[in-house]
Amino acid sequence: MRHRSELWLADYIDTFRDDSGRLHPLVExxxxxxxxxxxxxxxxxxxxxxxxxxxxxxLAASLLHDTGRFPQFATYGTYYDGSSVDHGRLGADVLAVSFPWRGGDAGLREAILGAVRLHNRRELPTEGDERTLRLARLVRDSDKMDVLNLVRRYAEEGRINDLLPKITPDGGHSPELLREFSTDGRGSYRNVRTLQDFLLLQLSWVLDLNYGPSFCLLKGSGWLQWVEARLGRGAETEKLWRSVEDRMASEE
Ligand SMILES: [Fe+2]
Structure with a gap:
């Protein structure tokens, strides 16, 4: 399945190339x-x-999780689901009809489709098909780890707006986001204005990691040290930092 997914996704992405064989940089x-x-x-x-x-x-679900991104960008020219389409749902719909399933275990197929459909939800359901939830948690951990490192790379290279066009590279935290964190311990995209805000939101993602090995990967990447140096620590964010550190320690 993993091998078939790699072949299929490469072919599928090829259908979004222009006449000279190029992909838009954001699609690449x-x-x-x-x-x-x-x-x-x-x-x-x-x-x-x-x-x-x-x-x-x-592995198939992890590779295919963003299948919906390709038609989303081709149709709407954006990755903002709010102003276009739910890319998890779209990806699952595309895969249901276009992926060469060739029979196989129907339950596993549904689990893969379910994981793709659910991967971008703000929160995963706590109940449902066990395999679907296990795959969805795995996809989310693997996805988050890459986005943490990706944002770091673009920030270090001073070109964060290539990745996140709508945020301001400089400036401190938005009061609305800090208020959200202090009231319900969570933040949301709609209150993210600056890179600092985005990094703070990403810091809170650490609390959502599901599997022990994901924490090991995070630790090995040095991301937490980098984000601490970049954000600094202040009274308003101390509670979040403590929760993250407690969570890291409990996974050791
Ligand atoms: Fe996604």
Whole structure:
């Protein structure tokens, strides 16, 4: 399944190339993201010791999770779901009809489709098909790990607006976002204005990681040290930092 997914996704992405064979740079970014998420998933799944069939399905779901991004960008020219389409749902719809499933375990197919459909939800459901939820959690961990590192890379290169056109590279935290964090401990995209805001939101993603090996990957990447140096620590964000540190320590 993993091998078939790689072949199919490469072919599918090719259909979005222009006459000279080029992909829009933002589409190329999603292409490379897909394979890096697969690489993260491989490391996490390898450490989880899942059986072969579930591992294979997990790798396929991880690679295919952003299938919807390609038609989304082609149709709407944006990756903002709010002003276009739910790319998780769109991806699952495309895969349901276009992926060469060739029979196989129908339950596993549904779990892969479910994981793709759910991967971008603000929160995952707590109940439902067990395999779907396991794959969805795995996809989200693998995805988050790549986005953390991707934002870091673009920020370090001073070109964060290539990745996130709507945010301001400089400036402190928006009061609305800090208020959100202090009231319900969570922040949302709609209150993200600056890079600092985005990094703070990403810091809170650490609390949502699902699997022990994902915390190991995070630790190995040095991302937390980088973000601490970049954001600094202040009274308004101290509570979040403590929660993140407690969570990291409990996963050791
Ligand atoms: Fe996505």
């Amino acid at each position: 970014m999603k292409r490379t993201h897909s394979w890096r998420v697969l690489a993260n998933a491989e490391r996490i799944v390898g450490a989880l010791g899942w059986d072969e069939e579930l591992s294979d399905g997990a």
